[in-house]
Amino acid sequence: MACQTVTRRTLLGSAAAAFAFGHAAATHAQDNYPSRLVRLISPYGAGGASDISLRILAERLSHRLGQQFIVENRPGAGSRLANEQVAHAQPDGYTLLYAAAPYATAEALFGKLSYDPRKDLRPIAGTVIAPIFLMISTEASFKTLGELIAYGKSRPEGLTFASPGVGSQPHLAAELLFRGADVKGLNIPFRGDSTAYTELLAGRVDATLTALSTALPYVQSGKFRVLGVASAERSAIYPQAPTLREQGYPDVVAAGWYGFMAPSATPQSIVDRLESxxxxxxxxxxxxxxxxxQGLDVRVDSAETFGRFVADETARWSAVIREVGIKAE
Incomplete structure (x- = not known):
């Protein structure tokens, strides 16, 4: 067989054809998105507010888009493992992050990260807010927020608060309360809500700030007493709980939050489809x-609004972390 003579025109023509074919294939793939299973990476384990809300949303996404959206729990390292996994994933829309509040504090807590939270991931939509409620055991000697603060001031060691981790929203809210009440306080991190609740019921910690999604059975059974909520306004989820603002602590406003992100190079058409x-x-x-x-509020944020929200959260809580001097291990 005679070999084809390769000219500059032939090369340019072949390159143009290859580019056109590749562009058409990529466009077709985007137009047909999703055409296979999509992995939703959660930074927490099963059973918490993140997992509960994500599974509700995954089921509905699967129904609406005709492909399976599965939840993969990737807990650990203050959400950094999940963040890193998605930041370094293929930017094709088939690996997405269910970002949580620690996303905004990781750099302030841990310093240089293996990914850049401002450049390596892009927002898709904000989805859920988990109000944080201040709770004590009903067996405790104190019954009100005022009595809890007075109890802490009466002891040299102050108050002990259970939290799901150093730099978590419950921990940061507790630090704002300690500062606002001028009382000594110690954050005691636990791996998972159930362990923290066991310690609270046993009287080995004085209080906790937590989402109602996991604590509701304890409240309904009369084991936990709700003293307040760390929201700007009372939550419709549990409206009988006064805000901490109402009780004299205007700076104690914090909440868990969740939303979807994708690798930064993910095509705009895919982000737009998911956002819609x-x-x-x-x-x-x-x-x-x-x-x-499940004790969760919907927060419908567009990609742009969610991006601004995450930036604001990053600035606010990074300042608190520096001022309080919180260091992650």
């Missing part, structure tokens, strides 16, 4: 009710 689907389904009464029943 998420915002649409989060507006449905059925989804709102499912999340509400």
């Amino acid at each position: 689907e998420l915002c649409g389904m989060l507006g449905q009464a059925e989804i709102k009710q499912k999340l509400f029943a």
Whole structure:
């Protein structure tokens, strides 16, 4: 067989054809998104507010988009393991991060990261807010927030608070309360809510700030007493709980939050598709009710709004971490 003569025109023509074919293939893949299973990476283990809300949303995304959206729990290192995994994943829309509040504090707590939270991931949509409630055991000698603070001031060691980790929203809210009340306090991190609740019931810690999603059975059974909520306004989830602002602590405003992110090079068309689907389904009464029943509020943020929110959270809590002198191990 005679070999084909390769000219500059032939090369340019072949390159143009290859580019056009590749571009068309990429466009087709984006237009058909999703065409296979999508992995949703959670920075927490099973059973908490993150996992509960993500599974509700994954089920509905699977139904709406006709492909399976599966939850993969990747807990550890203050959410950095999950963040890193998605930051370094293929930017094709098939590996997404269910980002949580520690995303905004990781750099302030741990210093240089293996990923850049401002450049390596891009927001898709904000989804859920988990209000943080101040709780004590009903067996405790103190019954009100005022009595809890007075109890802490009466002891040289001050108060002990259980939290899910150093630099978590419950820990940061507790530090703001300690500072606002001028009382000594010690954050005691636990791996998982159930262990923290066991210690609270045993009287080995004085209080905790936690989401209602996991604590509700203890509240309903009369084991936990809710003293307040760290929100700007009372939460419709548990409206009988006064805000900590109402009780004289205006700076104690914090909440858990969740939203979707993707690797930064993910095509805009895929981000737009996911943003549209998420915002649409989060507006449905059925989804709102499912999340509400788990102690969670819907927060429908566009990609742009969610991005600004994360930037604001990063600035605010990084300043608190520096001022309090919180150091992660």
